[in-house]
Amino acid sequence: MAHTETPLIEIRRINRIYNSETAPVNALNGISFAIYEQTFVSIVGKSGSGKSTLLNLIGGMDKPTSGEIIVGGKVISKMTSAELARYRRTDVGMIFQSFNLIANMTALDNVALPLFFAGASEKARLARAAELLEMVGLSHRATHRPTELSGGEQQRVAIARALVANPRFILADEPTGNLDSRTTEEIVAMLQRLREQGKTIVMITHDLSLAELLSTRIITLKDGNIISDEQHEPQFQSAK
Ligand SMILES: Nc1ncnc2c1ncn2[C@@H]1O[C@H](COP(=O)(O)OP(=O)(O)O)[C@@H](O)[C@H]1O
Numbered sequence: 001m002a003h004t005e006t007p008l009i010e011i012r013r014i015n016r017i018y019n020s021e022t023a024p025v026n027a028l029n030g031i032s033f034a035i036y037e038q039t040f041v042s043i044v045g046k047s048g049s050g051k052s053t054l055l056n057l058i059g060g061m062d063k064p065t066s067g068e069i070i071v072g073g074k075v076i077s078k079m080t081s082a083e084l085a086r087y088r089r090t091d092v093g094m095i096f097q098s099f100n101l102i103a104n105m106t107a108l109d110n111v112a113l114p115l116f117f118a119g120a121s122e123k124a125r126l127a128r129a130a131e132l133l134e135m136v137g138l139s140h141r142a143t144h145r146p147t148e149l150s151g152g153e154q155q156r157v158a159i160a161r162a163l164v165a166n167p168r169f170i171l172a173d174e175p176t177g178n179l180d181s182r183t184t185e186e187i188v189a190m191l192q193r194l195r196e197q198g199k200t201i202v203m204i205t206h207d208l209s210l211a212e213l214l215s216t217r218i219i220t221l222k223d224g225n226i227i228s229d230e231q232h233e234p235q236f237q238s239a240k
């Protein structure tokens with residue numbers, strides 16, 4: 001497919017070498033690719049292929065040993081840690097396998113939290129968080145704490161939190177890894193809806209069948225290299 005627009009995310013010849021006690025590990029070997037807006041890109045590969053390393057780099061949690069990562073025109077691979085913290089807050093909406101909600105905060109306050117760091121007023125934070133909770137169908141759970149929610153509900157709260165500050169893209173790390181099959185279906189439907197709304201989503205997973213349900217493109221890593229990169233027709237059929 002030919003693209004005329006500028007990519008949202010550009011990965012240019014990145015290497016990530018871990019200096020371990022024994023021998024250095026080349027976790028990523030000079031890989032390059034670009035991600036365009038309004039696409040759902042899955043990065044798949046077996047354990048040890050470099051997925052978490054790549055996730056950490058795109059999410060601004062780590063820096064490449066060499067090469068560049070450019071997001072929305074900003075070279076994030078050259079940022080200071082303060083700049084990276086800001087990038088993570090404003091540009092990235094993270095969804096984790098283990099939800100990562102704050103245990104002693106209500107669902108509503110968890111969703112509102114990114115807006116606190118963005119400097120929004122309390123009134124604006126709560127109104128916006130309530131809107132997002134409604135979008136994920138959890139208005140009736142607003143005052144519940146994470147331990148009072150099912151796994152699927154916790155992940156829906158986490159999705160609302162990821163979206164609340166209008167990030168440039170969603171970065172999802174095995175988002176259904178801790179869920180049973182029925183709940184997985186719920187989260188898959190929600191991710192599919194986000195794609196249809198035009199959100200840009202990058203998902204890291206070892207689960208090729210999950211990638212096939214949702215992705216418009218699937219990139220496969222092996223031993224730190226891209227071994228395939230293909231456009232894809234998402235296979236998820238909503239139950240309507
Ligand atoms: N902190 C680290 N120190 C040394 N080696 C690491 C470290 N993190 C990951 N690795 C190695 O880098 C390679 C890629 O790991 P990773 O990105 O975690 O793969 P995946 O997420 O696909 O399982 C593996 O060989 C792994 O053992």
Ligand SMILES: [Mg+2]
Pocket residue numbers: 048051052053
């Ligand atoms: Mg991993």
